[in-house]
Amino acid sequence: MRRWNGWGDDQFNLELPDGGRRFLEDRIGAASPLSDISLEEACARVPISRLPAHRDVILDAEDRVRHARGQSLADWLAMRSGEFGVFPDGVAYPESSRDVKALLHYAADQGVSLIPYGGGTSVAGHINPVAGEKPVLTVDMGRMNRLIDLDRESQIATFGAGTPGPLVESRLRALGYTLGHFPQSFELSTIGGWVASRSSGQQSLRYGRIEQLFAGGLIETLQGTLEIPTFPASSAGPDIREMILGSEGRIGLITEVKVRVTPLPAHESFHVVFFPSWDKARAACRELVQNRTQLSMLRLSNAIETETQLALAGHPGLIGMLESYLSVRGSKHGKCMMTFGITGSKRQCSNALKETRAICSGYDGIYTGRKLGDKWAAKRFTMPYLREALWQLGYAVDTLETATDWDNLDNLLNLIEENLGNRLNKKEESVHVFTHLSHFYPQGCSIYTTYVFRVAASYGETLARWKTLKDSTSTVIVNNHGTISHQHGVGKDHAAFLPVEKGELGMLAIQSLCRAFDPAGLLNPTTLVDQ
Amino acid sequence: MRRWNGWGDDQFNLELPDGGRRFLEDRIGAASPLSDISLEEACARVPISRLPAHRDVILDAEDRVRHARGQSLADWLAMRSGEFGVFPDGVAYPESSRDVKALLHYAADQGVSLIPYGGGTSVAGHINPVAGEKPVLTVDMGRMNRLIDLDRESQIATFGAGTPGPLVESRLRALGYTLGHFPQSFELSTIGGWVASRSSGQQSLRYGRIEQLFAGGLIETLQGTLEIPTFPASSAGPDIREMILGSEGRIGLITEVKVRVTPLPAHESFHVVFFPSWDKARAACRELVQNRTQLSMLRLSNAIETETQLALAGHPGLIGMLESYLSVRGSKHGKCMMTFGITGSKRQCSNALKETRAICSGYDGIYTGRKLGDKWAAKRFTMPYLREALWQLGYAVDTLETATDWDNLDNLLNLIEENLGNRLNKKEESVHVFTHLSHFYPQGCSIYTTYVFRVAASYGETLARWKTLKDSTSTVIVNNHGTISHQHGVGKDHAAFLPVEKGELGMLAIQSLCRAFDPAGLLNPTTLVDQ
Numbered sequence A, B: 001m002r003r004w005n006g007w008g009d010d011q012f013n014l015e016l017p018d019g020g021r022r023f024l025e026d027r028i029g030a031a032s033p034l035s036d037i038s039l040e041e042a043c044a045r046v047p048i049s050r051l052p053a054h055r056d057v058i059l060d061a062e063d064r065v066r067h068a069r070g071q072s073l074a075d076w077l078a079m080r081s082g083e084f085g086v087f088p089d090g091v092a093y094p095e096s097s098r099d100v101k102a103l104l105h106y107a108a109d110q111g112v113s114l115i116p117y118g119g120g121t122s123v124a125g126h127i128n129p130v131a132g133e134k135p136v137l138t139v140d141m142g143r144m145n146r147l148i149d150l151d152r153e154s155q156i157a158t159f160g161a162g163t164p165g166p167l168v169e170s171r172l173r174a175l176g177y178t179l180g181h182f183p184q185s186f187e188l189s190t191i192g193g194w195v196a197s198r199s200s201g202q203q204s205l206r207y208g209r210i211e212q213l214f215a216g217g218l219i220e221t222l223q224g225t226l227e228i229p230t231f232p233a234s235s236a237g238p239d240i241r242e243m244i245l246g247s248e249g250r251i252g253l254i255t256e257v258k259v260r261v262t263p264l265p266a267h268e269s270f271h272v273v274f275f276p277s278w279d280k281a282r283a284a285c286r287e288l289v290q291n292r293t294q295l296s297m298l299r300l301s302n303a304i305e306t307e308t309q310l311a312l313a314g315h316p317g318l319i320g321m322l323e324s325y326l327s328v329r330g331s332k333h334g335k336c337m338m339t340f341g342i343t344g345s346k347r348q349c350s351n352a353l354k355e356t357r358a359i360c361s362g363y364d365g366i367y368t369g370r371k372l373g374d375k376w377a378a379k380r381f382t383m384p385y386l387r388e389a390l391w392q393l394g395y396a397v398d399t400l401e402t403a404t405d406w407d408n409l410d411n412l413l414n415l416i417e418e419n420l421g422n423r424l425n426k427k428e429e430s431v432h433v434f435t436h437l438s439h440f441y442p443q444g445c446s447i448y449t450t451y452v453f454r455v456a457a458s459y460g461e462t463l464a465r466w467k468t469l470k471d472s473t474s475t476v477i478v479n480n481h482g483t484i485s486h487q488h489g490v491g492k493d494h495a496a497f498l499p500v501e502k503g504e505l506g507m508l509a510i511q512s513l514c515r516a517f518d519p520a521g522l523l524n525p526t527t528l529v530d531q
Helices: A018-028 A039-044 A061-066 A073-081 A097-110 A165-174 A191-197 A278-290 A303-312 A316-328 A346-361 A371-378 A383-393 A406-422 A459-478 A495-517 B018-028 B039-044 B061-066 B073-081 B097-110 B165-174 B191-197 B278-290 B303-312 B316-328 B346-361 B371-378 B383-393 B406-422 B459-479 B495-517
Strands: A090-092 A113-117 A136-140 A147-151 A156-160 A214-221 A224-228 A253-260 A267-275 A297-301 A336-344 A395-405 A432-437 A444-454 B090-092 B113-117 B136-140 B147-151 B156-160 B214-221 B224-228 B253-260 B267-275 B297-301 B336-344 B395-405 B432-437 B444-454
Touching: A018 A303, A018 A383, A018 A432, A018 A444, A039 A061, A061 A090, A073 A383, A073 A395, A073 A459, A097 A113, A097 A136, A097 A214, A097 A253, A113 A253, A147 A165, A156 A165, A191 A253, A224 B495, A267 A278, A267 A346, A267 A371, A278 A297, A278 A336, A278 A346, A278 A406, A297 A303, A303 A316, A303 A336, A303 A432, A336 A346, A336 A371, A346 B346, A383 A395, A395 A406, A395 A459, A406 A432, A406 A444, A406 A459, A444 A459, A459 A495, A495 B224, A495 B495, B018 B303, B018 B383, B018 B432, B018 B444, B039 B061, B061 B090, B073 B383, B073 B395, B073 B459, B097 B113, B097 B136, B097 B214, B097 B253, B113 B253, B147 B165, B156 B165, B191 B253, B267 B278, B267 B346, B267 B371, B278 B297, B278 B336, B278 B346, B278 B406, B297 B303, B303 B316, B303 B336, B303 B432, B336 B346, B336 B371, B383 B395, B395 B406, B395 B459, B406 B432, B406 B444, B406 B459, B444 B459, B459 B495
Parallel strands: A090 A136, A113 A136, B090 B136, B113 B136
Antiparallel strands: A147 A156, A156 A253, A214 A224, A214 A253, A267 A336, A297 A336, A297 A432, A395 A444, A432 A444, B147 B156, B156 B253, B214 B224, B214 B253, B267 B336, B297 B336, B297 B432, B395 B444, B432 B444
8 A cells, every 4th residue: 555654655665785774874874763653643633624515525534644745855754743734624536527627616616725636746845735714625636547548640648637657658558659758756646747747757868858748638727628739749829738837736637638659669778887987977978968869868876876876776796796897997986877778679779879888988988788777777666765764764865956057067066965965064964965967958957966864853853954955955056057846846845946947027927827727826826836 | 132022032033944834834724923013112102100209210111111011922912012001100120138128118108019020031920010009110130130159068059039040050050050940931030030930940850849949038028028047958837938939029029049059960961752652651751750760851742742843843854864763663643752851970860861761661662862852952941932933923822831640630631732722613713732741740740731823813802812712721720630830820810710729728828928928918919819
């Protein structure tokens, strides 16, 4: 069953190998865990619902607990301490666009706030209810999870918006297709959530971001049904798709999503190259993407992430051999690991591999074959489970991400790492910080930074540590030409930083759209635009 | 010098070969030209300006004539008959964002309508003034035509919005880069106009549409300056770039455009394949694009366009040899010509050529090498000059274009051709109609249809013929899952059809944006949204 207070399936646990624990203790000290409340205790804290009765609205405490929070570290601290703050007053599980329409009528008639809920995997507070006079109804789209249609000629699939990643892929795979959208949250997040939050997947180099995959669909709004027709491209005015992408529930509830799919590839494999230094590794990645080499996936870990990953990998024999081999070839301290994927016809893959190896060689990259790449692919969706293992040891983990142009990459990356690494100095706490680049564009790339710190003696103090780290780094990002989010969205945690990025008039544009569709501000208030 | 009443440089003329004339006479009959008024006569028709005095506003009649109309057939008929209807009351030529700001203040203070003007190449009435109480000032951006900055690392160039295609490319070429955006209007249209109208270039398969190239910039609005920062990608809410793309002057005046550029390719070449039938040709193109073969350009002429192009090409020797060769290989009546371009590194081009030839062979395509492809490339921007030659013979030419998904391609293409071909039957006039597909996506492609008919005995009747053809076919397009425009934009000619495509709520979104930035409706009224 799904964990009520953390990531994923509660039958699946990822152990931290002993070497990993020693590595962290060495870096930031030994830690003591905080104790978590139970689901029963959480349910006992749920207050009486303020919602007027409705056939489709469930007031059950467990439903309300399970829909109260997402997966940010602040959410974890709330769920494990029991300090939820606000619970939704009820949950609805619509099964059709008609049900969603009825809920919108109910909300408008009764003055109820609606929060659309996909997989509940937000790490930016998208689905958290906020305190206010209006009762809050969370609308869980999970029952609208069918493959409705597949147009093989135009390669367009139509899905219910609540379809989660594994179901999207298994339905398509059975028919010989793939969407190719693999965010880290893939196991739980939904196709409608991807659209609403502008997500990006690990193989975006081949398949594109959700912006490139989203072809049209249905959105139920307080003004009626918005139907976005599918065209391969159009110059007929501003693109309505792009107003729904990233709308985070403020314009309406996405009920049907049409996406561009691809026949299953003949070949796919993942490979690893090590570079002796960050400078050479970064330059190789830039050349690969600016050269339009047909890769499907590319990820570059900086030296600390490389060291951390090898320490936490739990294959001492294999890693030992690898370290010796790399050391002989001149790649030792400061080495950076690059993982790449090739996908397509045999000819395309063979060409891409040749091109990639040639470019990497030019930067002293040492190609190590498929072994580590295959391991990455096998574990690609399990990394979030590691957070649970670390939590049980008393370590809190969170990530921050942005994207910037190439000419600003090192500057911003260093500012982010320095800020996170030093911000708790006054509290004499160390923070272990490491970074990878995982989405590459000719113009620049994403920066994805993980930070690990010890939980404090209390939940309150732990939350304060997180808030200090998160808010100060968000400020660093938007003040230094980074977007407040490359793939997680705005939600509530980033809303205060959005105006720096969009400017007064950019915010005017977004606000005017939200107000046109929702003048009373019933839909997901304070998400995206914090007013 | 630029032609005041038609396309391009008046020193450049394209002759229609005798064979071409006979071909048309055979299809739709011999024609008699209408007589054109002179520039002096046009200037004499310009009324007194209604504009209050301003240092930067030119009231000269010739300036006003030269900015009164675009390049649609209706525009040609207006310019050549002298029936302009409305002239702008004045023209301004700002040289900086500060000048543009001053003009916006002037417009707001004095209640003046502003029409942003790039290259004046609109074929949908974007820049035509309309009758109304407010005086109209056309703002020609042509003096803001500098390369302002080039960031080689992030591959971003910053241009003044009024920079025309040839200047964009020559400035970049000198530094080793290309934008790669080559719409048919390239010689005259501007980078700001491309953004405002969501244009697409002939090599969009490699470089993308202007949506993919536009990275950010400055837009002067009545509410202040909107600055769009550059990020390689972002999930921070709806994308403001996408609201400016296709805004057609309704939100503000684009003054600075940042675009994603590419180093000049090591290799580029164009090739031609003939297919024995439309069905096989269409299937080959679909496979090529769905297979993600690294082509830079792809164009497929249907059988009538292929026949027409060969007849109008004016190389009887070469064409005769080609026809014999194709006939021997089994490709005779109904054959379809496919032109493709490959661009990139030597390895990429060699692979793309092999992949393309292999796929085409599977559909009985006959590869004829580079000769015809090179001819296409050499003449790629001269085709609009042919319109002048045909006009002088008494033939009117216009084009219509859309895009649709693959599963609807033949249906829509046939409906468009049938409607154009038969619509003047009551007048006992034949229309020569032919089509190519020139922008390909895994999901579908563009449909670009050319129609040629004889001018009537009067300008009024000729305009009526055009209006019948244009409006009825636009109706066919939007009622049959086509976008009202794939690359020409909405302007005034398509505005009435846009609501069918966008729906009531799509229009609400666009209108709310326009109103937020321009509550008084001063900017390019009736373009895009006809109210």
